[in-house]
Amino acid sequence: MNEGQIELIVQKVMEQLQKRFTPDHNIARENVKEIIEKGLVFREQDWKTSIPQPAFKEGVAELTASTPARIGVWRTGTRPLTKTMLKLQFDHAAAIDAVSSEVLEKYLEEFNLFTVETCYENKEVYLKRPDKGRVLTDDAVDTISSRCQKRPQVQIVVSDGLSASAVETNLKDVYPALIDSLKINNLSFGTSFFVKGGRVACMDHIGDILEPEVLVLLIGERPGLVSASSMSAYMCYRPRKGIIESDRNVISNIHPLGTPPIEAGAHIGTVLRRMIEQKVSGVKLEL
Amino acid sequence: MNNKVIKSVGIDIGTSTTKLMMSDLTLGRVSSQFALPHFDIIERKVTYVSEIISTPLINEEEIDLTQLVAWLEKEYLQAGLTISDIQSGAVIITGETAIKKNADALIHYLSERAGDFVVAIAGASLEAVLAGRGSGSYEHSMKSKGIVANIDIGGGTANVVLFQQGKILETITFHVGGRLIEINPSGKVLSISPSIRPWLFSKNLQLEKGRLLSLTDLTKISTALAVDMLDCLAGKRSIHSLDLLVHSSSCEALPRIDEVMISGGVGQLTLAGPPSSIEEAAKYNDFGPLLATSINQKLIDYHFQVIKPLQTSRATVIGAGMQTTKISGATISIQANRLPLRNIPVIKISLSVEEIERNLLIGKEMFGSNERLPFAIGLSGSVYLTYEKMKDLSLVIGTLYHKYFPRSEILVIVCENDMAKALGQALQLQFAFDVICIDQINIGHGDYIDIGEPLTETIVPVVVKTLAFRGESNENKNNFA
Numbered sequence: 001m002n003e004g005q006i007e008l009i010v011q012k013v014m015e016q017l018q019k020r021f022t023p024d025h026n027i028a029r030e031n032v033k034e035i036i037e038k039g040l041v042f043r044e045q046d047w048k049t050s051i052p053q054p055a056f057k058e059g060v061a062e063l064t065a066s067t068p069a070r071i072g073v074w075r076t077g078t079r080p081l082t083k084t085m086l087k088l089q090f091d092h093a094a095a096i097d098a099v100s101s102e103v104l105e106k107y108l109e110e111f112n113l114f115t116v117e118t119c120y121e122n123k124e125v126y127l128k129r130p131d132k133g134r135v136l137t138d139d140a141v142d143t144i145s146s147r148c149q150k151r152p153q154v155q156i157v158v159s160d161g162l163s164a165s166a167v168e169t170n171l172k173d174v175y176p177a178l179i180d181s182l183k184i185n186n187l188s189f190g191t192s193f194f195v196k197g198g199r200v201a202c203m204d205h206i207g208d209i210l211e212p213e214v215l216v217l218l219i220g221e222r223p224g225l226v227s228a229s230s231m232s233a234y235m236c237y238r239p240r241k242g243i244i245e246s247d248r249n250v251i252s253n254i255h256p257l258g259t260p261p262i263e264a265g266a267h268i269g270t271v272l273r274r275m276i277e278q279k280v281s282g283v284k285l286e287l
Numbered sequence: 288m289n290n291k292v293i294k295s296v297g298i299d300i301g302t303s304t305t306k307l308m309m310s311d312l313t314l315g316r317v318s319s320q321f322a323l324p325h326f327d328i329i330e331r332k333v334t335y336v337s338e339i340i341s342t343p344l345i346n347e348e349e350i351d352l353t354q355l356v357a358w359l360e361k362e363y364l365q366a367g368l369t370i371s372d373i374q375s376g377a378v379i380i381t382g383e384t385a386i387k388k389n390a391d392a393l394i395h396y397l398s399e400r401a402g403d404f405v406v407a408i409a410g411a412s413l414e415a416v417l418a419g420r421g422s423g424s425y426e427h428s429m430k431s432k433g434i435v436a437n438i439d440i441g442g443g444t445a446n447v448v449l450f451q452q453g454k455i456l457e458t459i460t461f462h463v464g465g466r467l468i469e470i471n472p473s474g475k476v477l478s479i480s481p482s483i484r485p486w487l488f489s490k491n492l493q494l495e496k497g498r499l500l501s502l503t504d505l506t507k508i509s510t511a512l513a514v515d516m517l518d519c520l521a522g523k524r525s526i527h528s529l530d531l532l533v534h535s536s537s538c539e540a541l542p543r544i545d546e547v548m549i550s551g552g553v554g555q556l557t558l559a560g561p562p563s564s565i566e567e568a569a570k571y572n573d574f575g576p577l578l579a580t581s582i583n584q585k586l587i588d589y590h591f592q593v594i595k596p597l598q599t600s601r602a603t604v605i606g607a608g609m610q611t612t613k614i615s616g617a618t619i620s621i622q623a624n625r626l627p628l629r630n631i632p633v634i635k636i637s638l639s640v641e642e643i644e645r646n647l648l649i650g651k652e653m654f655g656s657n658e659r660l661p662f663a664i665g666l667s668g669s670v671y672l673t674y675e676k677m678k679d680l681s682l683v684i685g686t687l688y689h690k691y692f693p694r695s696e697i698l699v700i701v702c703e704n705d706m707a708k709a710l711g712q713a714l715q716l717q718f719a720f721d722v723i724c725i726d727q728i729n730i731g732h733g734d735y736i737d738i739g740e741p742l743t744e745t746i747v748p749v750v751v752k753t754l755a756f757r758g759e760s761n762e763n764k765n766n767f768a
Binding site: 056058059062172173174176177180181183184250251252253256257259260261262263264265266267270287 | 321322323324432451452618671672673674675677678704705706707708709710712713715716745
């Protein structure tokens with residue numbers, strides 16, 4: 001590369017970046033700004049309440065910084081403040097939404113993921129019958145058998161699990177970082193896809209069909225009141241029916257305020273490489 | 288991974304005394320099995336403590352290197368360790384010794400011979416922090432509501448650090464030490480340190496070598512010294528008005544101090560009673576015991592709660608041995624064959640495009656002469672990075688770095704946030720130079736950093752040498768050139 005070419009590249013990158021790092025979508029922002037100014041929208045900090053004049057300010061700050069739990073939010077008489085109650089209900093509603101909603105197609109298209117289903121039937125059955133979410137439908141078996149590379153070194157599977165918003169929020173960060181980490185660790189990967197209505201153990205059924213050396217399942221976690229969009233990465237060496245839970249490894253709590261999605265993705269490659277090196281996964285794996 | 292033990296050494300070469308300690312630092316996983324791995328030092332144990340010896344000097348201005356090294360070798364032997372066993376630690380050259388003629392040579396000599404990843408550090412503020420960590424003040428501040436000051440008084444200086452809830456608030460160092468005035472048992476003045484002369488002059492306490500002083504005369508001096516320092520700490524006098532006594536300070540005015548601990552050699556002496564005669568006062572050939580007595584007696588007049596320290600004379604050496612090494616995050620990107628790296632200056636960059644280019648240019652101006660590895664990039668800011676932004680960031684940093692330092696084969700990045708592995712991988716995939724990207728290390732502009740050989744495949748020991756405190760940066764720069 002000569003001097004001129006470098007100049008050009010830098011200039012191009014800079015231009016792009018200026019756009020991205022400076023507040024984008026100016027027009028849309030204006031509208032949002034107006035709405036916020038009118039007090040119609042609550043931002044995260046607007047929900048914040050705190051102890052008025054605490055006797056030990058630094059101590060309280062230390063405690064509240066140490067946990068996302070609702071502590072030091074003050075009270076009225078013996079009851080929580082209205083704001084605290086509303087926020088609790090708000091978060092609870094978000095958790096319920098995360099379970100009952102479906103991942104929008106556009107989030108999957110970004111990474112060319114096609115969709116197959118488990119025998120879950122519908123969300124109601126899915127919640128009552130975890131076993132149904134562990135087995136793929138006959139159609140699904142046919143589809144992945146025909147469309148996916150057999151016996152890949154690494155098989156990546158994405159599933160909504162108990163939170164569709166976990167996939168929508170984190171996949172765009174976890175997935176490309178994961179691909180980078182596979183490249184760095186000299187691992188090849190097969191054809192990735194999305195499983196609707198999946199449970200963790202659907203890994204075993206997929207393992208029986210595609211026989212990958214290792215499989216990683218990126219799946220939505222049971223929503224909580226802190227985050228409704230938390231994702232887990234379950235990993236297993238030669239997954240197959242009959243595998244027990246202690247043979248799986250997991251990185252959990254992946255979301256913007258928990259385990260950083262890009263860093264989780266970047267670490268998965270290392271874990272998978274060690275599984276392949278040691279020919280084992282779960283509690284016996286030395287990390 | 289099972290818990291791993293690393294051997295760490297601390298060597299404190301002070302104005303009047305020198306000591307050494309060995310410790311075992313146990314590394315353990317502090318994150319749950321379901322989270323990303325995160326390791327930290329979970330146990331610190333002292334395994335060997337040397338005698339306290341007088342710092343060997345050839346003359347007033349030169350340290351006796353040969354004698355010092357011979358002593359070190361003897362101590363290593365006695366502790367049953369060889370240089371190759373030592374994996375971390377620090378040599379700290381403190382107080383007035385740091386300005387002795389051959390301190391630079393000493394630092395370099397020792398950092399190569401004391402052990403593989405033993406770093407040499409100096410600087411009054413750092414010494415204050417280490418002493419505060421070694422004396423028990425730091426631990427105490429975690430349990431206490433108020434501000435805890437650790438006053439470490441050695442031969443040449445009194446290094447003060449203020450802690451609150453385990454956080455360092457400020458540091459200040461005074462020209463107050465037991466060795467500043469040397470006397471013989473009959474009260475004859477043997478020498479007066481140049482650093483105390485301006486203050487003595489301003490107080491009309493002229494002394495000259497050879498003069499005979501009574502216990503009362505000496506007590507008058509030590510009391511005046513104690514009162515001025517304590518007045519300043521109590522906020523009764525401004526730092527500015529005590530220019531002649533203040534060596535350096537991190538701030539213009541100190542916050543209100545609630546509790547104090549006194550460590551150091553003079554701290555040790557405060558635990559003894561007042562000397563009854565001039566012979567007793569001069570038992571170390573200096574006025575240390577008198578200074579200790581004055582501080583003890585005067586402290587009662589102030590609002591401070593006095594807390595008994597866990598360590599006194601050995602506070603700094605224990606701090607140096609056990610508290611200097613930090614552990615990086617466990618999800619990082621490293622190239623083991625490039626480590627260790629020592630004394631890399633840090634240029635801090637925040638996450639905006641103009642800033643990145645501007646700061647790289649500043650770095651080029653300051654450290655550009657070292658084409659192989661001019662500096663490490665410190666990335667601050669706690670914004671959440673999406674993959675897209677991280678990728679852009681890596682492209683900008685990598686491209687600009689290559690543009691301004693085309694001959695560099697290695698890029699070192701230190702992040703505060705947990706993002707080093709993702710960022711390092713993105714850089715490695717896009718650029719030809721080697722990348723060392725570590726995280727969960729807090730670093731400031733003007734700091735120097737040492738990165739050791741990996742302790743396990745994914746963890747490196749790191750020592751951050753903070754020189755940023757105002758008033759010190761120039762004085763110490765040369766030690767790390």
